Amino acid sequence: MAFIEIDHIRKIYRKATVTVPAVNDMSFAIEKGEFLAIVGKSGSGKSTLLNLLGGLDTPTTGEIRFDGSNLFAEGKDGLVKHRRHRVGMVFQSFQLIPNQTAAENIELALAFGGVTRAERKSRALELLGQVGLAERADHYPTELSGGEAQRVAIARALANDPDIILADEPTGNLDTQNGDIILNVLQDLHRQGRTIIMITHDPDMARVAQRTIRMQDGQLMDTL
């Protein structure tokens, strides 16, 4: 039994009269501690797959099993728990809440995770320290550079100590230098034993992964 088992997963979007199969019958497994890159053209279903893995979306048919239990079996409550404790998500456009400081963005995730108010502040500073941004704690997202904002987002993804980091084109909005920094952070997290699943369209980025899978038209094309 693999750590994550994707089993005949299918996600069909219905828009007006057209039905679009974003993910069309995919099956593969991911091992614990693996660094997996997913590549593919835009519209190939990468993001949909990642959203399904993150419990943000539910499949039309099929299962995704984490440690043998189906993520979608417990309904909404199961998905909330999954998002809260098992995965941390990082997005291309950082997705920080604009009117909250770096520390507060992380504190919000900690609050959802049930961390007491007294602990949140020190935990947030600790997490910012891990990504080298302790001194930027009281800055608002607009006052941060893209690379800094993405590091804050990664710190937030780590707030409730998840085993899995899901990153959707984390370097897509960054220059090469900042992109490399983010990649280094992700590699560090991998070395700490976390499972990293990263979407990218940059073959250079994919090279740091242990395994790269290519998607096309919602299906698994090949493994590199």
Add this chain to the structure above:
Amino acid sequence: MTTLDLIRMALRNLWRTRLRSSLTILGVVIGIGALISMVAFGSGMEKNVTDAFTNSGLFSRITVTPMKLDMNRPLESLTDTSGISVALDDDLLDKIKKMPGVSDAFGEIQQPAKVRLGDHETTLTYTGIDPEVGKTKAYQDLLAGTFLTDDTLGQAVISTDLLRRLKIRIDGEDMERAKKKDTANVYTYVHAEDLIGDTLLLSTASFNPMQMMGAMMGNQESNPLSERTSPLVIVGVREVDHDGPASRSGGDLLIPEGYAAGIPSIGFNSITEFLRKGSGGSDKYATIQVTVASPNDLTPVRKELEKMGLNVFALAEQMKDIRRAFLAVNAVLGVVGFIALIVAGLGIINTLLMSILERTREIGIMKAIGGSEGQIKGVFFGEAAVIGLVGAIGGIILGWLVTLAAGAIINMKIKEMGEAPVDLFFFPWWLILGSIGFAIGLSLIAGLYPAARAARIDPVEALRWS
């Protein structure tokens, strides 16, 4: 995520859109302010009326008059004395005094008369009353002098209202203003004390049946009614509030009952009384005032008196109707305020929906990092609750200021008219707490739909939102 976290977040989010938030809150402030001042006005009216009744001691009072006059019965039956004719005389008074639950009872003689003081005269109904009655609560309103002291002497206790009709005004704090308004110099202004010892002339009419025939024969000299004048010494001046419940016909001039019995009079007050004169006993008193020991005795005593065939009037029983009427008034006033609040509620819904639209992406982020539907609902409920709470507190302050201002203006007018100022508005504790609870409740109801909508937002869609 604790409630405190939600409230902090709510305050923050409301602060982010201060102008819109304050306009929404202002809507609640006006709604609650309207509700509160309306209900406070109704409560104030009710309180003034019920307090006046309570203070006058009239709640423990039953007024007994001779018989039940049923207008639907043919006139002949008025003389039918079987079972209903009980004369209001000393025997009856003694009987009533001995009844269980009765603490006291006194008879009142009432007759129409003409009074003259100085150069002016007026007509009224005077009351012959036991001087002992002066000890009761209802007559503790003397401005000067004493109550009647001797049952046999020609004494008089007069009211300020009677004095006014005699073109005399009592010197008081608003004297200067009253004088200024009295441009035609109609009134004489005196101190109440100065009237004590003055003589009041009481003219009564008496009926002489012997002269009746002559008058009917067309003899101009034969007048069956003759006038007699009795001098009365003023011993006391009462302030009678004619708008209050203590006002009763006959209260303007009180004379000792014993003395009143000796004044020749027409002998009856009404046609029914006249008609009954031949058949039943003779009524010595126009009314008998019964005071019960406690309010609980009122109903049994009233029933007992009714059984005796007497006509009974108890203000306390009327009070139920008055209270019911005020309940209706308060309900109508409340509805007006309620409508204002409904509008405020719509404002809250509008504001929250706007805010959800603007924060769609933020809601998506919250979901992505582990926020549950319940917590997201909580965020918007928190905002609704804060709007409600702040609005309620503001509304109470606004309502209080409005009633303060309105009360001051109205009392200014009342003072100009020479009347005593009144508290027009009353804020019972239930109104304050109730309106806070109501505002928060309403806000939460207004928040129901927006919060549910926020919670249902699809995070995948929301994160794509820009």
